Amino acid sequence: MKDIPLYEVRKIRDLRDMLQQSRELYGERPAFMIKKERGGPYTEVTMQEYADDVDAFGTALLQYISAGSRVAILAETRYEWYVSYLAVTNGTGIVVPLDKELPGAEIAGMLNRAEVDLLIYSASKRSLVNEIRADLATVSKFVCMDRTEDSDVLLWWDLLEEGRRLLVDGDRTFLDAPVDPEAMTILLFTSGTTAAAKAVMLSQKNICANLEGMCSMVYIGPGDVFLSVLPLHHTYECTCGFLCQVYRGCTVAVCEGLLQITQNIKEARPTMILVVPLMLEMFHRAIMKKAKATPQMARKFEFGRRLTRFLLRFGIDIRRKIFAPVHENFGGRLRMLISGGASIDPQILSDMQDLGVAALQGYGLTECAPILALNRDVDFNNRAAGLPLPGVEMKVINKDEDGIGEIIGRGPNVMLGYYKNPEATAEAIDDEGFYHTGDLGYIDEDGFCIITGRKKNVIVAKNGKNIFPEEIESLLSLSPYVAESLVSADNSRRDDMVLTAEIFPDMEAVRGALGPDPEEIAIQALLEKEVKKVNQQLVSYKRIRRVLYRSSEFEKTTSRKIRRQYQ
Numbered sequence: 001m002k003d004i005p006l007y008e009v010r011k012i013r014d015l016r017d018m019l020q021q022s023r024e025l026y027g028e029r030p031a032f033m034i035k036k037e038r039g040g041p042y043t044e045v046t047m048q049e050y051a052d053d054v055d056a057f058g059t060a061l062l063q064y065i066s067a068g069s070r071v072a073i074l075a076e077t078r079y080e081w082y083v084s085y086l087a088v089t090n091g092t093g094i095v096v097p098l099d100k101e102l103p104g105a106e107i108a109g110m111l112n113r114a115e116v117d118l119l120i121y122s123a124s125k126r127s128l129v130n131e132i133r134a135d136l137a138t139v140s141k142f143v144c145m146d147r148t149e150d151s152d153v154l155l156w157w158d159l160l161e162e163g164r165r166l167l168v169d170g171d172r173t174f175l176d177a178p179v180d181p182e183a184m185t186i187l188l189f190t191s192g193t194t195a196a197a198k199a200v201m202l203s204q205k206n207i208c209a210n211l212e213g214m215c216s217m218v219y220i221g222p223g224d225v226f227l228s229v230l231p232l233h234h235t236y237e238c239t240c241g242f243l244c245q246v247y248r249g250c251t252v253a254v255c256e257g258l259l260q261i262t263q264n265i266k267e268a269r270p271t272m273i274l275v276v277p278l279m280l281e282m283f284h285r286a287i288m289k290k291a292k293a294t295p296q297m298a299r300k301f302e303f304g305r306r307l308t309r310f311l312l313r314f315g316i317d318i319r320r321k322i323f324a325p326v327h328e329n330f331g332g333r334l335r336m337l338i339s340g341g342a343s344i345d346p347q348i349l350s351d352m353q354d355l356g357v358a359a360l361q362g363y364g365l366t367e368c369a370p371i372l373a374l375n376r377d378v379d380f381n382n383r384a385a386g387l388p389l390p391g392v393e394m395k396v397i398n399k400d401e402d403g404i405g406e407i408i409g410r411g412p413n414v415m416l417g418y419y420k421n422p423e424a425t426a427e428a429i430d431d432e433g434f435y436h437t438g439d440l441g442y443i444d445e446d447g448f449c450i451i452t453g454r455k456k457n458v459i460v461a462k463n464g465k466n467i468f469p470e471e472i473e474s475l476l477s478l479s480p481y482v483a484e485s486l487v488s489a490d491n492s493r494r495d496d497m498v499l500t501a502e503i504f505p506d507m508e509a510v511r512g513a514l515g516p517d518p519e520e521i522a523i524q525a526l527l528e529k530e531v532k533k534v535n536q537q538l539v540s541y542k543r544i545r546r547v548l549y550r551s552s553e554f555e556k557t558t559s560r561k562i563r564r565q566y567q
Contacts (some may be wrong), residue, residue: 003199008216009212012208013210015086015089015185015204015207020051020088023048026216027051028224030046031251032088032253035256041267042267050082053160054168057083058092059167059174061092061159061163062092064117064118064129066095068192069094069118070115070138071092071116071120072098072116072120072131073085073095073121074100075121075125075418076122077254080122080336082144083095085242089179089185090179091174094184094187095184095185095187096111097232098189101231104128104132112137113141113199114199117138117143120144120145122144123144126144130150142154143155144156154194168500179204181203181368182205184206185331185414187419188233188366190314192422198419198424200320201416201419203416205420206415209413212390213413214244214362217376218336218338224245225250226252226270226274229255236274236340236341239272240338240362265330265331269333270331270333271334271336272335277340280337280344280352281345285506288323291473305354326355336360338361340361342561344361345474360375360386361382362374362375364384365414368409368411368414371389372388373385373448374387383450384448384450391411392409392411393411394409396408403442406436407440408430415435428543439454440450440453451470452468465541467485467499472487476501479533479534479543481526481530482505482530484550488564498545499546500546500547500548501544501546503548505523505549510526524549
């Protein structure tokens with residue numbers, strides 16, 4: 001294991017302490033870049049202005065609810081979301097971020113299960129909120145982020161002004177409210193239906209441990225601009241793409257949506273972007289398509305790659321110069337991409353690194369606030385999920401003959417438990433405090449955690465061997481003709497198991513190979529040919545025996561993971 005010093009980070013007791021420190025250290029620096037109207041220019045909000053708004057909004061909230069109340073947020077990523085979150089955690093009560101993409105019945109169920117007192121929502125969710133109001137058992141106050149004609153709804157910006165007046169008059173109810181770093185302050189629902197979704201209880205100690213740990217492993221500083229493209233209710237984006245930036249004095253530029261990401265990149269000129277694998281694959285595909293558009297361009301690209309690799313051996317880095325057109329497409333300042341949420345093809349990470357962008361992956365779960373392991377910018381393994389965070393202990397239990405077993409972790413970032421579900425908590429966290437992730441893998445000689453699959457996804461072959469569908473799906477994704485795939489087992493035959501790959505093809509690549517209007521039989525034959533290539537890399541019991549052509553994308557969760565049948 002390499003002994004490379006960690007980056008120095010400041011200690012924070014809780015999220016209020018974090019914000020107060022950041023106000024003093026980075027007060028005049030831009031904390032957010034927001035758009036007051038769609039398609040308009042970015043407007044900067046300083047750390048001082050943001051911290052003042054948090055104090056004002058929190059002070060106003062306490063005029064309508066009592067300390068310790070549960071406050072839910074149901075909205076797209078926007079400035080009001082960022083203010084509301086810390087206004088709740090820093091002296092009001094317990095924040096409950098909700099997935100805005102869920103149907104009304106599920107949102108109502110979550111609001112009732114969390115015993116929410118006040119709901120903050122945006123105009124885009126107004127009709128949904130009005131539909132479910134009669135079904136809400138505990139919500140007594142509603143706050144809309146936008147102007148509305150609903151007479152019984154409080155207006156977010158009016159509350160902010162009210163809080164400012166109260167602070168001027170000397171109201172310190174919010175400023176002096178006690179914050180217990182070890183108490184539940186964040187309640188997060190995992191993905192799944194209302195009945196299946198678990199409510200994860202996190203403390204500010206959990207979050208602060210994650211912030212200190214991740215920033216000691218990867219350098220993030222005041223000069224960085226993050227483009228926020230992922231759902232903010234998800235703990236990955238919330239901790240790593242919002243709270244981390246407030247902690248380190250960075251700037252968060254709010255993306256208007258996936259369709260506007262290219263334009264927003266040019267406008268915000270980010271230095272870092274948090275992504276999920278599907279997004280990084282999209283970036284990579286677009287880059288490689290341009291780089292290899294003609295045989296001449298492909299040769300020039302490969303020569304540049306070989307040259308820069310050679311010069312790096314002598315400490316000479318000219319990657320940004322050689323691959324300047326790529327960097328210009330990302331605004332000219334992009335230095336790092338961090339991928340999380342699922343595993344990614346190591347070659348994609350390597351290709352991006354060759355271009356001069358530090359592409360890293362991390363590993364985490366909502367129950368771990370969220371990071372357990374992370375690749376460092378100065379010490380990484382593209383095949384690995386990462387190294388354990390400082391203060392986190394990881395090990396593998398119940399290993400099979402190949403040394404693969406369930407990954408478990410223990411540390412100050414592990415959740416308090418599942419809300420009102422002691423049975424599920426006891427099943428997830430053992431007597432020694434280790435959280436059982438449900439992920440399978442191993443830890444190599446350098447301490448890197450390698451994920452091979454999900455425990456509940458494992459397919460057991462007739463010979464008793466374990467088959468990890470994610471491993472095969474990863475190999476299939478290397479084909480230019482495969483956009484998405486799902487590997488499963490068909491056990492309908494009495495004495496045999498048929499490993500099946502359902503594939504949604506990349507139709508642009510398919511048309512390039514078969515012509516502008518290919519027949520389904522030709523597409524099927526092309527996919528079967530690609531599967532044969534993958535099968536040659538697999539032992540016999542792992543080989544795909546049936547290929548299903550799929551004409552539409554797979555259904556996905558809001559975090560862009562393909563839903564498997566049992567989800």
